[in-house]
Amino acid sequence: MKAVIQRVSEASVTIEHQKVADIKTGLLILVGIEDADSEEDIKWLSSKIINLRIFNDEQGIMNVSVKEAGGDIILVSQFTLHAAVKKGNRPSYIKASKPDMAIPVYEKLIKQLQYDLGKLIQTGSFGADMKVQLLNDGPVTIIIDTKNKE
Incomplete structure (x- = not known):
């Protein structure tokens, strides 16, 4: 699983003109x-x-988690994070799971995040054409690949 985590001061997802x-x-x-x-x-x-710990404490140092900051989360599925671009100029998405495999994992991740954060996780809609808007705060962007845990 690959995740791109962005600290935001605001973010939204719109699908077919509906936020x-x-x-x-x-x-x-x-x-x-x-x-x-x-x-x-x-x-x-x-x-x-x-x-x-990517939110600022009272001294302006990144030392506070999203939970401690009282922040919210939007989780958006994005198969293009698994794009392979070694050969040619057209990305290959062969490593990305098909919806029948990916949707249950995505739904379990939503539930786990809700449990760990202690509040509702907002989401986009799996497979939809989404318009994602954000104001990256910092900017702070962290990339995590679960296959590189060690």
């Missing part, structure tokens, strides 16, 4: 799922996201 997710302070997370992703990957990634 489906909208937050102020928090994280906008893009997640790409592959067939090898497991329950262990879900738990590890959720814990890592919730406990990342």
